[in-house]
Amino acid sequence: MIVPLNALRPGDRGIVVNILGGPTARQRLVGMGLTPGATVQIIESHQYGPIIISVGGVRFAIGRGMAAKVMIRKL
Amino acid sequence: MMKVIALAGNPNVGKTTIFNALTGLRQHVGNWPGVTVEKKEGVLEYRGQKFLVVDLPGTYSLTAHSIDELVARDFLLKGSADVVVNVIDATALMRNLFLTMEILEMGLNNVIIALNKVDLAEKHGIEINVRRMEEVLGVPVVAMSAKEGAGLDELKEKIHQMANGMLKERPVIPQYDPEVEREIEHIMAVLRDTELGEEYNLRWLAIKLLQRDDGVIKLILRHLGSEKLDEIMGHIAEVEARYKRAMDLIIASQKYEFIDRLMHRFVRYTKVEGESFSDQLDRFLTHPVYGLLTLFGVFYLMFKFVFAVGLPLQGYLDDAFTAFGEWLAPHIANEALRGLLVDGIIAGVGSVLSFFPLVFLLFLALSVLEDVGYMARAAVVMERIMRKFGLPGKSFIPLVLAFGCNVPAVMATRTLDDERDRLLTMLVNPLIPCSARLSVISFLAGAFFASHQALVAVSIYATAVLLALLVAWLLSRFVIRGEESPFIIELPEYLIPSWKTVTLHSWERSKEFIKKAGTIILLGSMAIWYLSSYPVQMGTGGSYAERLGMFFEPYMRLMGLDWKAAVSLLFGIIAKENVISTYGIIYGSEEAIAGAMTPLQAYVLGMVTTLYVPCIATIGAVRAESNWKWAAFTVVYMIALASLVGILIWNVGTALGY
Numbered sequence A: 001m002i003v004p005l006n007a008l009r010p011g012d013r014g015i016v017v018n019i020l021g022g023p024t025a026r027q028r029l030v031g032m033g034l035t036p037g038a039t040v041q042i043i044e045s046h047q048y049g050p051i052i053i054s055v056g057g058v059r060f061a062i063g064r065g066m067a068a069k070v071m072i073r074k075l
Numbered sequence B: 001m002m003k004v005i006a007l008a009g010n011p012n013v014g015k016t017t018i019f020n021a022l023t024g025l026r027q028h029v030g031n032w033p034g035v036t037v038e039k040k041e042g043v044l045e046y047r048g049q050k051f052l053v054v055d056l057p058g059t060y061s062l063t064a065h066s067i068d069e070l071v072a073r074d075f076l077l078k079g080s081a082d083v084v085v086n087v088i089d090a091t092a093l094m095r096n097l098f099l100t101m102e103i104l105e106m107g108l109n110n111v112i113i114a115l116n117k118v119d120l121a122e123k124h125g126i127e128i129n130v131r132r133m134e135e136v137l138g139v140p141v142v143a144m145s146a147k148e149g150a151g152l153d154e155l156k157e158k159i160h161q162m163a164n165g166m167l168k169e170r171p172v173i174p175q176y177d178p179e180v181e182r183e184i185e186h187i188m189a190v191l192r193d194t195e196l197g198e199e200y201n202l203r204w205l206a207i208k209l210l211q212r213d214d215g216v217i218k219l220i221l222r223h224l225g226s227e228k229l230d231e232i233m234g235h236i237a238e239v240e241a242r243y244k245r246a247m248d249l250i251i252a253s254q255k256y257e258f259i260d261r262l263m264h265r266f267v268r269y270t271k272v273e274g275e276s277f278s279d280q281l282d283r284f285l286t287h288p289v290y291g292l293l294t295l296f297g298v299f300y301l302m303f304k305f306v307f308a309v310g311l312p313l314q315g316y317l318d319d320a321f322t323a324f325g326e327w328l329a330p331h332i333a334n335e336a337l338r339g340l341l342v343d344g345i346i347a348g349v350g351s352v353l354s355f356f357p358l359v360f361l362l363f364l365a366l367s368v369l370e371d372v373g374y375m376a377r378a379a380v381v382m383e384r385i386m387r388k389f390g391l392p393g394k395s396f397i398p399l400v401l402a403f404g405c406n407v408p409a410v411m412a413t414r415t416l417d418d419e420r421d422r423l424l425t426m427l428v429n430p431l432i433p434c435s436a437r438l439s440v441i442s443f444l445a446g447a448f449f450a451s452h453q454a455l456v457a458v459s460i461y462a463t464a465v466l467l468a469l470l471v472a473w474l475l476s477r478f479v480i481r482g483e484e485s486p487f488i489i490e491l492p493e494y495l496i497p498s499w500k501t502v503t504l505h506s507w508e509r510s511k512e513f514i515k516k517a518g519t520i521i522l523l524g525s526m527a528i529w530y531l532s533s534y535p536v537q538m539g540t541g542g543s544y545a546e547r548l549g550m551f552f553e554p555y556m557r558l559m560g561l562d563w564k565a566a567v568s569l570l571f572g573i574i575a576k577e578n579v580i581s582t583y584g585i586i587y588g589s590e591e592a593i594a595g596a597m598t599p600l601q602a603y604v605l606g607m608v609t610t611l612y613v614p615c616i617a618t619i620g621a622v623r624a625e626s627n628w629k630w631a632a633f634t635v636v637y638m639i640a641l642a643s644l645v646g647i648l649i650w651n652v653g654t655a656l657g658y
Helices: A023-031 B015-023 B067-077 B090-105 B118-123 B130-137 B152-163 B178-191 B202-210 B214-224 B226-243 B247-263 B277-285 B290-331 B335-353 B356-372 B374-389 B393-401 B406-415 B419-431 B435-448 B450-479 B499-518 B520-533 B544-557 B563-572 B578-587 B590-595 B599-611 B616-625 B628-655
Strands: A002-004 A013-019 A039-044 A051-055 A058-062 A070-074 B003-009 B027-031 B038-046 B049-055 B083-089 B111-116 B126-128 B141-143 B267-269 B488-491
Touching: A013 A023, A023 B090, A023 B247, A039 B277, A051 B277, A058 B090, A058 B277, A058 B374, B003 B015, B003 B067, B003 B090, B003 B152, B015 B038, B015 B049, B015 B083, B015 B152, B015 B499, B038 B152, B049 B152, B083 B090, B083 B152, B090 B111, B090 B118, B090 B126, B090 B202, B090 B247, B111 B130, B111 B152, B118 B126, B130 B141, B141 B152, B178 B202, B178 B214, B178 B226, B178 B247, B202 B214, B202 B247, B214 B226, B226 B247, B277 B290, B277 B374, B290 B335, B290 B356, B290 B374, B335 B499, B335 B520, B335 B578, B356 B374, B356 B393, B356 B435, B356 B499, B374 B393, B374 B450, B374 B488, B393 B406, B393 B419, B406 B419, B406 B499, B406 B616, B419 B450, B419 B616, B419 B628, B435 B450, B435 B578, B435 B590, B435 B599, B450 B599, B450 B628, B499 B520, B520 B544, B520 B563, B520 B578, B520 B616, B544 B563, B563 B578, B563 B599, B578 B590, B599 B628, B616 B628
Parallel strands: B003 B049, B003 B083, B083 B111, B111 B141
Antiparallel strands: A002 A070, A013 A039, A013 A070, A039 A051, A051 A058, A058 B488, B027 B038, B038 B049, B126 B267
């Protein structure tokens, strides 16, 4: 099942399959390790506001708008 | 010529700590030519040889999508460094090696890897075989813990050897899938017919072209013509169609796969990590409710600390300058010279300099919060709120700095990577009351509202902050429109800060304050003294300053103020605390002001002082960070806002019978 990152719930894990959106936003994510093939875990997510994720042992807060562009295969 | 050592690495990897350890206090902070990106340089002396150490901006990659990346990339590309020290964080190897691979892909063969935070990695169960790592990557690796000072001598030794050609390396170059490699080969073959190979690494150019790098496309277009370029771009589109992904993503993910294969040969994970204490703390500190409450608590305590320690120090310094002036006065026979020195320069510059402890302590407290790792969490909490006003959560940091001094706060907007966010934050920044305005507000509140002192001060602060948010919202809606910037921020691991780094950092930021006292305030104080002493002494109605005030009086009447306020506010443009000291000159003593105004007038004066034109130093900072047009815009909108609020309060106040 492929879903956008913002649809996952705390504790969920998934693998990034694609990143939509413009090259600038895409390159920022890629540089931070959020690239197709990377495993992501959701640490914290609330009704609104940034989502906290873990990628490659590092924690990030990512805005909902940006998270909606990251497509994930849920594990 | 000194040999040049460049430090490159991700943000939060301890690059600054290593830079400080290598150069000590022999640092120079300036700007990279043509852009407002901070350039730090320092001198390292080792075995009798001097090296110029350049701290490149911290970046995650070298794709040149931000000014920081462009600066770092151009520096490395031009071969300006004799040795490149790539600082990487052992606890986040995968991501850090991505930048390493981008550096090696440029074809550099003078790279040393400073593997920092090895002690922390060990605690996380990450076992790195450093010798194997050197073999696999083909470059020297120095295991370090910069905070503890471990590995520093070895790093210096390796730098020395590399700079003097005693250390050779064969760096590994990332390899991609056969299909991508074929494209790279094809482009390289075409490029071989040009002179580009003399200046650039062709493989690097080919890969950047695949990634549709704007700068590289333009460069190749100049050498190749549009026909051949179009043909290549057509090829790229075919590959993308087969992978069903943009080419830059294909390259990036294959680069990560390559790194993953390399890492298997020198890293072992001995612990499976569950949820850490840090995660639990994050969950609390970024929570919409608890996080916000903590944030208020933290900043309340911070201001409490800064003022509890700083205000007495400010008092002592102020007394010291006054005493110095009084001591000096009888020693100068010439009356005009005495006036200029004692009443002009010492009084003016002294009153500004006495605020230095407050500014320094505020920056110290903020640096500690930053180095502990709290600021990133605060930005997450504020993101939810600030976004509603068109500002990103990260702009919270420069806005908090503004409570100390707007000048470094305007400069701190550099940390925002989006141009539009940066401009917005910069333009509303001067509305946040700095410590100089605090002195005016607290003086007026104390003299006129003995029983409601705190309430009056808080109401002025709250008005200013709310107006800043409102202006940000209006500007983002109607003036600086544009797409909402994407939000992503690393939450670095919580750390106990190193005192050396924190004090050095605070000193660097607050130094601007002293610089401004030595330049603009010095000139301003001389001007004030001249205008109020000639052709006759102020207080008789004939001085230039008074004539200037009379000219503006009709306008000031609209908000219930007179020529004295006009003169004070005019002088306040040089430094806001002048508003009170000017009254002091007019009446002979600052205390006499209490009988000269009604509480309502005093309240209007406090409010207008807070909201009108920023001080000259702040205007200068806005100009330096943007351009004249925006600096002028700030001045104009703030005058309009202050007048509007002043007139409103005066009329509502009189109607209510105050």
